[in-house]
Every structure is written in structure tokens, then in C-alpha cells.
Amino acid sequence: MFFTKTDDSPSGSIANSIAPAQHKPQRPSLEDEIVPFTLIPEGVRPKRFVVALTGATGSSVAVRLLQALRALDIETHLIMSKWAATTLKMETDYSPDEVRHLADYSYAPGDLAAPPSSGSFIHDGMIIVPCSMKTLAAVRIGFCEDLISRSADVCLKEGRKLLLAVRETPLSDIHLENMLFLRRAGAIIFPPLPAYYIRPESVDDLTNQTVGRLLDSMGIHTEGFARWDGK
Numbered sequence: 001m002f003f004t005k006t007d008d009s010p011s012g013s014i015a016n017s018i019a020p021a022q023h024k025p026q027r028p029s030l031e032d033e034i035v036p037f038t039l040i041p042e043g044v045r046p047k048r049f050v051v052a053l054t055g056a057t058g059s060s061v062a063v064r065l066l067q068a069l070r071a072l073d074i075e076t077h078l079i080m081s082k083w084a085a086t087t088l089k090m091e092t093d094y095s096p097d098e099v100r101h102l103a104d105y106s107y108a109p110g111d112l113a114a115p116p117s118s119g120s121f122i123h124d125g126m127i128i129v130p131c132s133m134k135t136l137a138a139v140r141i142g143f144c145e146d147l148i149s150r151s152a153d154v155c156l157k158e159g160r161k162l163l164l165a166v167r168e169t170p171l172s173d174i175h176l177e178n179m180l181f182l183r184r185a186g187a188i189i190f191p192p193l194p195a196y197y198i199r200p201e202s203v204d205d206l207t208n209q210t211v212g213r214l215l216d217s218m219g220i221h222t223e224g225f226a227r228w229d230g231k
């Protein structure tokens with residue numbers, strides 16, 4: 001086998017190569033090189049949540065949450081599954097379009113090119129409310145077939161808050177195991193269960209208390225709903 005010395009000098013000849021002193025690159029030092037990064041100033045980016053509705057029962061909780069976020073001036077990016085739209089029509093007098101209008105942005109569940117599909121889209125967390133056992137299972141196995149499961153997957157990989165308002169009763173081994181797995185993966189498992197200690201006078205009282213506690217879990221502490229004060 002023959003080995004030849006590689007000659008990649010412009011002239012094609014080692015003998016003609018430039019002397020070492022002139023060969024020094026003409027560039028700024030590493031410390032002086034200009035890079036494009038500047039800090040996003042505090043408070044410039046609005047607080048924003050991704051909110052996903054799936055086909056479990058409990059659409060009123062999702063509607064109240066969207067109303068609350070709107071009142072709190074928190075930007076919302078909404079994804080409504082096909083079955084969420086159906087359940088909403090069965091359970092309430094609201095149309096899917098009316099609910100979409102509560103959000104600042106709304107995306108089709110099949111639009112995997114929408115902003116929440118990418119980790120580079122910065123937000124403050126995702127709430128799936130109500131969360132069906134089907135979507136729970138998809139998130140658990142990382143099966144990103146639609147924008148809801150993909151956005152949740154992104155939250156987990158980016159270490160962002162992900163709250164699943166899981167709704168089913170009774171719960172099977174599969175449901176419970178999926179919840180435990182996701183809890184250990186960093187998700188908040190938040191079944192939207194009523195707190196009877198508030199002595200509710202209406203379903204609305206229960207819904208408000210659930211939404212208030214859900215917001216607590218997302219780090220948004222509000223007044224205006226019943227909290228336990230020891231009495």
C-alpha cells in the first residue's frame with residue numbers, strides 16, 4: 001500500500017505555501033465575535049398556556065378555565081379534539097366556535113405544524129381539560145398522532161408544566177398505570193373532582209372551585225373561589 005502526503009495548498013505545491021506568520025487567520029478573537037442572542041426582557045412575552053380539550057365529560061370546566069384565563073389576561077392557544085367538540089355540544093348550550101373565540105389562538109387537532117408542536121415555541125405550560133383515557137394513553141407512550149399528544153410530548157421533553165385533568169370512572173389498571181407513569185415523568189395528574197367541603201350552592205360553585213385549584217397547580221393563584229379556611 002502507498003501513502004502520499006496530502007497537499008491542499010491553493011497552488012497545489014507544498015513548496016509554494018504561505019509562510020506560517022502570514023497564515024494567521026484575519027478574524028476577531030472568540031470573545032469579540034458577535035452572536036445573535038439577547039435575553040427576552042422580563043414581562044415582554046405574555047404569559048401563555050396551551051389548552052387542549054378532549055372528548056371526556058367535563059367541557060364546562062374547560063369553558064370556565066378559558067373564561068378565567070381571558071379575564072386574567074393570560075394568552076391561550078387552544079386545541080379542541082373532534083370528540084371534545086361533540087361532547088361540548090352534548091353537555092352544554094355552547095357551540096365549538098363560541099368556545100374557540102374565548103381563546104387568543106385556536107388550532108385544528110390535525111395541524112402538526114402549529115406552534116405548540118415545536119419546543120422552540122415558548123409557553124408557560126399545557127392544560128388538557130378534560131383529558132380522556134385515550135389521550136392519556138397516547139401521551140404516556142409518546143404517540144404523537146395529533147397536535148394534542150404532540151404538544152404534551154413537547155412539554156415533557158422540554159421540562160414544562162403539563163396538567164392532565166383526567167376524567168373517567170371507575171378507573172382500570174391501564175388508566176391508573178398510565179397516570180402513575182406520567183406523574184413520574186413530571187406531569188400533574190389533576191382529576192377534576194368536586195370539593196364538597198365548600199358547601200356548594202350550585203354546580204357553578206363546584207366548577208369555579210375546580211378551576212381555581214387547577215390554576216393553583218399551574219402556579220396561578222387567584223381569589224374569587226371558595227378555599228378551605230379551617231371553618
Ligand SMILES: Cc1cc2nc3c(=O)[nH]c(=O)nc-3n(C[C@H](O)[C@H](O)[C@H](O)COP(=O)(O)O)c2cc1C
Binds near residue numbers: 133168
Ligand atoms: C358524552 C361522552 C362522554 C364521554 N366521557 C368520557 C370520559 O369521561 N372519559 C373518557 O376517557 N372518555 C369519555 N368519552 C369517550 C371519548 O370521547 C373517546 O374515547 C374519544 O375517542 C376521545 O378522543 P380524544 O381524546 O381525541 O378527544 C366520552 C364520550 C362521550 C360522547
